[in-house]
Amino acid sequence: MRVVIAGAGNVGRSIAAELVGKGHEILLIDRDPRAIKSDTLPQAEWLLADACELSSLEEAGIDTCDVAIAATGDDKANLVISLLCKTEFGVPRTVGRVNHPKNEWLFNEVWGVDISVSTPRLMSALVEEAVTVGDLVRLMTFHEGESSLVEMTLPTSSPVAGARVGDQDWPGDAVLVAIIRDGRTQAPDPDGSLEAGDELLFVTAQVDEQELANVLSPREGEVKDASMATPRMVTPGL
Known part of the structure; x- marks a missing residue:
């Protein structure tokens, strides 16, 4: 390239x-x-x-x-x-x-x-990602702002904690792309389970972010925008 x-x-x-x-x-x-x-x-x-x-x-x-x-x-x-x-x-x-x-x-x-990279936003995202449990954090916005990479640290109260990965029907076109557990990144295994404390990374349409947050953490779930695009969801990342 x-x-x-x-x-x-x-x-x-x-x-x-x-x-x-x-x-x-x-x-x-x-x-x-x-x-x-x-x-x-x-x-x-x-x-x-x-x-x-x-x-x-x-x-x-x-x-x-x-x-x-x-x-x-x-x-x-x-x-x-x-x-x-x-x-x-x-x-x-x-x-x-x-x-x-x-x-x-x-x-x-x-x-x-096509893609904007803001160091202040990125640093804010890393801080938020490290300390926030139960909130969906938008880390990056892809081409034309229609899809995003989002993250949530799964709280103990989540209804999907302990559930089988393959049994989940995520909102819209949301795709679970990685699970970070005990500091190690792993590909989602359909036969594996989702555990409290897991950091879940999704690629999803921005219009589905709030619904995804509600599925993962109904009472705590909130979307925070720490991406490089203009905030569109509930709480901006800065």
Whole structure:
């Protein structure tokens, strides 16, 4: 997979290193000569250019990329880069870094952003996930904001605690994708059981989140939005 990363600062380089390690072809773009540190990651391509300029993106061959990541420290730049990559070059997948929470509402398909990543939101989600039992926490919103990755730590009072996984009929199109038990992640086994204290990860349509929360924890269940999208449910994550 060919991935272009606009912004070769600490965040961009860290992402690039991870993706190079997984065998992907990486191009890093930055307009600041001090950010071009090709010796730190010689496996990647490096380009000194302004990714907000159409000519720079043409030079970089953005139309050959599968994913574009706008990872600069400037939200305005990240929005422009995402929009150009999506509308002018038809990049299939764009990811935008949100630096300031107040700008999160802009990072959507209107600006060409398929997935937005907000560090403040993500940190809030991790804190919430660690301390909240009985609340459904939205961790991530997928393409166009229709589906989400959600988590709940199953309370002892849950009606499904002790029940067989395969006997559950989850609301809508909700899919149980993983169970974290005693610090270890496992795939759901239809013959296995759900236990109090399990961290359950679901992929579900956002319209089904509250119903899923009610199934898992009728009296305590509440949906908290700790995703990278604009809050739509009961309690926002921040």
